[in-house]
Amino acid sequence: MFNSKKKFVGILGGSFDPPHDGHLFISKFAKIKLDINEVWWIVTTNNPLKKNRINYKKRLKKVKSFLTNQNIKVLEIEDLSKNIYTVDLLEYLFKKFPHKKFIWLMGADSLVNFHLWRDWKKIFYNIPIAIFDRPSYSLFISKSKAISYFKEDRINSKLSKNLKYMKTPKWSFITGLTHLQSSSKIRQKKVESS
Secondary structure (H helix, E strand, O other): OOOOOOEEEEEEEEEOOOOOOHHHHHHHHHHHOOOEEEEEEOOOOOOOOOOOOOHHHHHHHHEEEEEEEEOOOOOOOOOOOOOOHHHHHHHHHHHHOOOOEEEEEEEEEEEEEEOOOOOHHHHHHHHOEEEOOOOOEEEEEEHOHHHHHOHHHEEHHHHHHHHHHHHOEEEEEEEEOOOOHHHHHHHHHHHHHO
């Protein structure tokens, strides 16, 4: 049974192939910078923008093992028969947890292809978004189609604790501390060493 009594929740969705300290860092930093009670990780069944992923069940098991003794929850979506896009996931969360207020958490590396996500504008209109600084990726934030479209809706990171109360679309670029690890770099090192 998934139990949560906290009102403000950060959502970190992704392939988590593999989960790493960078994901953990964003989650813990989000609690402080956004003043939220909880972070939930949601492992995607399939990501149409990524190839050669490990099976969903194996990734989910790795995530649960990785989060042992961490104060982060893993939310499993019941219907695994189809790919659940972020826009569908938000609809599911809003219906299933109507008394919660969610903030979408993501690394700056995800901005490059954000405009390719299904109904990407609808995501911005439905949930406040906190984008976390990722070295090198953050240099190209201004070139993101999504960020260019929603540039007037950016709030200063000094106000990020208020993001959860703001009417969407609103987003903040969270700087200060960064973490260099990434799943793609970990996978690349495994390929190179084998």
